[in-house]
Amino acid sequence: MREERDIFGKYLSRHNLRDTPQRELILDTFLKREEHVSAEQLYDIIKKRDPSIGQATVYRNLKLLSEAGLAREVDFGDGVLRYEHNYNHPHHDHLICRSCGKTVEVVDTVIEELQKRIAEQYGFELTDHKMYLYGNCGNCRKKSK
Amino acid sequence: MREERDIFGKYLSRHNLRDTPQRELILDTFLKREEHVSAEQLYDIIKKRDPSIGQATVYRNLKLLSEAGLAREVDFGDGVLRYEHNYNHPHHDHLICRSCGKTVEVVDTVIEELQKRIAEQYGFELTDHKMYLYGNCGNCRKKSK
């Protein structure tokens, strides 16, 4: 948390951007959440601490956190962009329950390797990827029986 | 193409839906395109043949084609939903060039197998997935050198 603030501070000064109380509040609140959040969700949480904050500020600064390398955008395909921690939180993919929305983070180095190989096969240099696995989680499967 | 029309016709009558000239035009135009299209793109093409068509009709019927199993939605994450052929056009993933937007369809049965295994590991029953590989295609890499 200390480290992240440091990184952010450096990013700001390096880019001639300013350190405002809103920015600090947004960063802190974002870091405290373990799960991915949407801008709207974060806005709702932050409003409680500072009712005068505008939601555009939250949108703007989540984008900024992504640029600073502290956040990462995730798009589950439901029309809402979410943000998750990017610092000290290595790349992973998501397993999402179609019925309750529960998500699990997964990593598979073999798949990552294969992806790179596929890209090369077609002359592409792979920069990144998105992989979302949709299904029904154990809990929901029990319930529907 | 004959087959697809047949499937659509059966789908319509089975669901008490009607066979309209607009629906036929949309299906035909969609089938003639090899690449994925957005509703807007398809609308632009169709307007030339029938200037009186409304774009809501195109949106509505692309959804319908998906339900009938003839189309499949693809979401590259740029805010626009695209549709590609689903009939006789097995599942595949996409390799997308970040710089020119070129896309290549790819399939890898090993990856698919691994995905299923990962899901099972977490007690999920996999229903579907999305995998998009982003990178720079051969052409764009040459140009930027």
Next chain:
DNA sequence: TTGCTTGCAAAGGATTTGCAACATG
């Protein structure tokens, strides 16, 4: 005739943007 479909325009939801007032370096 019944009720599904259409075209239109308005509504929707998430996100972005213009702007004047404000605060930071």
Next chain:
DNA sequence: CATGTTGCAAATCCTTTGCAAGCAA
């Protein structure tokens, strides 16, 4: 004090929806 930043509301983008008129079965 120059310029980045904020909050607000309006605007944007894609897509959906309400509705009256029009058609298919």
